Amino acid sequence: MKKLLVMCGSGIATSTVVTGKVKEWLSENGYSDSVKLYQSKVAEEVNKIDDYDIVISTTVVPDNIKDKVIMGLPLLTGIGTDGLWEELREELDK
Numbered sequence: 001m002k003k004l005l006v007m008c009g010s011g012i013a014t015s016t017v018v019t020g021k022v023k024e025w026l027s028e029n030g031y032s033d034s035v036k037l038y039q040s041k042v043a044e045e046v047n048k049i050d051d052y053d054i055v056i057s058t059t060v061v062p063d064n065i066k067d068k069v070i071m072g073l074p075l076l077t078g079i080g081t082d083g084l085w086e087e088l089r090e091e092l093d094k
Helices: 013-028 042-051 063-068 081-092
Strands: 002-008 035-041 054-057 069-071
Touching (some): 002 013, 002 042, 013 035, 013 081, 035 042, 042 054, 054 081, 063 069, 069 081
Parallel strands (some): 002 035, 002 054, 054 069
C-alpha cells in the first residue's frame, strides 16, 4: 500500500479541498485499495517526508524536499490538472 500525503500551510483549508479531489480521482482510477491518504501541514511533515511514497503540496516547500513533492496548485486553480494527474499516476505505478 502506497502512502500519499496531502499538505498545505495549515493542514486544514486547501489540503482538505485537494484531499477530496485526490480521493475521488483515486476511486475513479482504481487506486483506492492501494493508497492510504494522509493530510497535514508542511511544518509537521518536512522532517518526516521520507515516511511517504508520494507527497502533494499546495504551498511552498523547502528546497531540500522539492524533488519529492508534486505541487498541488492545479487542483485549486483548475489549470494544469491533466499534468498533475499524469504525474501522480506515474508515481503510483512505480
